[in-house]
Amino acid sequence: MSMHKPVAALALALSFCAGTAFAQSPGLGKPITEADIKAWDIAVLPDGTNLPAGSGTPAQGAKVYLEKCSACHAEGGKGGAGPGAGPLVGGAPLTTGIEVAKTIANYYAYATTLFDYVRRAMPENAPRSLTDTEVYAVTAYILALNKLIGENDVMDAKTLPQVKMPNRDNFILPYPDRI
């Protein structure tokens, strides 16, 4: 085998990575299109980036909740007996103490987090089994239980990022220089 071929390949790789300091990558990554990644590309950002089509209301969500969520989280989001299915409604003030339970109402900064987590992880025995419409609906139901939106508000890609979460401005970055 010629000793020159890897050098040539390296030179080619270098030419593709102009401007990078560490460019001896063997270049074994296989090109893929964003279209082919779409099924995995589910992370929703707080400004609403990547929210899917669809919409739901608290009333629609109440039905989804009863069928898919209440077995663990109990009726009305009160929380189940097990330690993994905490309450989805209410929450003590954070001034209660350092061990206060962190909840959607007293802690979350963005409503997109609730949508994203339900969509990727719930219900735990069948993750990714809810349709996007069902996720919007059950998100709306939980937000309404917490009086963070009105009973008739519709949650969709436009309205969800606009929900004002009470604790949003209460966070400090301990290590801003690491970002």
Place this chain on the structure above:
Amino acid sequence: MSNSNHRGRAPSPEPVAGNGLINRRALLGQGIAIAGAMGAAGTVTGAAAEPLKDEPWSLEFGSVTPPVQTPSRFEKDVVRTLSNPNGEFRNSHARTPHHLLNGTITPNGVAFGINHCGIPDIDPAKHKLVIHGMVRQPLEFTLETLSRYPLVTRPAFLECAGNSAPMFSNQPMQVTAQAIHGLVFNAEWTGVPLSTLLDEAGIDRSAKWLVAEGADGQMLDRSVPVKKAYDDALVAIYQNGEHLMPGNGYPMRLLLPGYQGNMNVKFLRRIKVIDQPAYTFFETKNYSQVLPGGKTWRFHFLMEVKSFITTPSFGHSLKGPGFYAISGVAYSGGGRIAKVMVSADGGKSWGDAALQGPIYQKAFTRFVMPWRWDGQPAILQSRAWDDAGNVQPLRAEFVAARGETKQPVATPLAFPNQHYNSLTSWGVDSKGEIKHVYA
């Protein structure tokens, strides 16, 4: 042990701090110094030895040498403790038995694991890692392709942000170092620098964040600063020389040395380069902290400098006065361990412990402190410094800044808060029994 002077030839071990701490120089290959440190107890008052005889295992052909070996049956207690042994639909932890281990490398079989939705059964031939978002060309990698890269190897500790959480209790919980500190381990990791893969995809260097995501049933994801990716992040595929254990991320995981364990995303299948943090569930809720007064910390990446004594510790008992080696681990997400001091009198006086090198960045360093116990009550503590100047806070300082619970915490499985890095104190009574105390 005043009669130690009768030995004559041994130099008298130099005390460095109260309650029997001995200068660490006694450990520097000077057997005679250790003999002096032991006093006469071992040689003069010890029971007379009996004539030797052969045991049965010396008189028979032993068992088959197995393909994968497991510890001796006499080591059956060296196991992880489980938080959710029945696999209920919630997270499950298995904690490392630090009080039964030594050295700095944690064996893979007892390396701690937390899995938020069980352990996925991943076929490595089907697993894919994609890098996309703000890149010139999205790329897909497999275990096979990553294995062809020039791999790098380094040690690093990996610690759950909730490790040591029982110490937020306002009363010391009477549990082992495993129960308190079992959510940290140290391993030698082998993998591909993440920067190599990001460069290959042609990252837009104006991007400040990545979202890293696993292939588990929650697709657990965390936002990671690009800065960390270009500092020392790896896509790790080996742990202590073998492929990752399933519960530690098989077949590949993100390794962010010194950063919260949860950010070291296991079963890594996707990295998306983005222009803002994703505020994922785990960085929104579990892995951010409530401070006294109600303010909250987010993106608290760093696991700060910490140390704890593993032996002797709760669950051990001292077999009479005499020489003991106090030993434990120290580590810091901020750099190399520079110094560990040990106290045997609850912090009234301190002596420098011996550090066992080589000392690596963001990895366990074992410390040893020779000690002659006089049979009186003692309180053993360790305190670590790193080479960036960070020091492990005293408990009073830590509680003033971070708080403690109003009521005693009922179970060590609870996480009243996170990022505890203050001192651990083991109280030895006159019988040699050891309790967990605050001092």
